[in-house]
Amino acid sequence: MFEPSAKPIGLDLAQTAKIIRRALDDAMIAGGGSFPVWSVLISVKSQQFGHQRQLAESVGIQGATLTHHLNAMEADGLLTRRRDPANRRKHLVELTPSGETLFLRLRETAIAFDRQLRAGIGQDELDLARSMFARLRANVSGENTETREGAEAGL
Known part of the structure; x- marks a missing residue:
């Protein structure tokens, strides 16, 4: 039977990632968003008029989960979706002025969190x-x- 003399690196890494992810989400919530909202905002902002499928790949989530987030964000006035004139089966996603404002606020939150994470x-x-x-x-x-x-x- 295998008994490691130290904690397996995968377990240590997974536990560390979970703690950091929770702390980041807490910081994003305090900033008026959440980690999923931040992920969508930064992906839309960095790729400009991305298609939903490309956006799902960029954020690293399934299409149905992305649709759930996009529906909520659209209802909150953070983004708009419209059909791509070149391919009506695809939707283009764009930030609204409110989405831009939240992006800037959460960007500051992310920068502050990164500084905290890098301390020392x-x-x-x-x-x-x-x-x-x-x-x-x-x-x-x-x-x-x-x-x-x-x-x-x-x-």
Whole structure:
């Protein structure tokens, strides 16, 4: 029977991510939104007139879940959806002035949260953490990290 001498890294990472995600959502709620609303706002803002399917992929949620969020956000006056004139089966999503205002407020909330999260951590440590996150993602996806890192470096 396998008994690790230390907590498995996956469990530690999952628990840490859960705590940070809750704290981020709490910060977003205090800022007048939520993590899902922030995810949609930043994706729409960064991609401009994205289609709903592209938006779901960007946010990392299923289409039905996105539709639920978009319906609520549209009812709250944060965004509009309209048919794409080039393809009537697709909907284009745009922020309203109220959506822009909430985006700016939540952006400040996200910046403050990021500062809090980075407190006491130097740039070298952040770079190492990002490198480790990339390696962990590659390990679970089956990617060859050496090949991927070489390609990113242009080798």
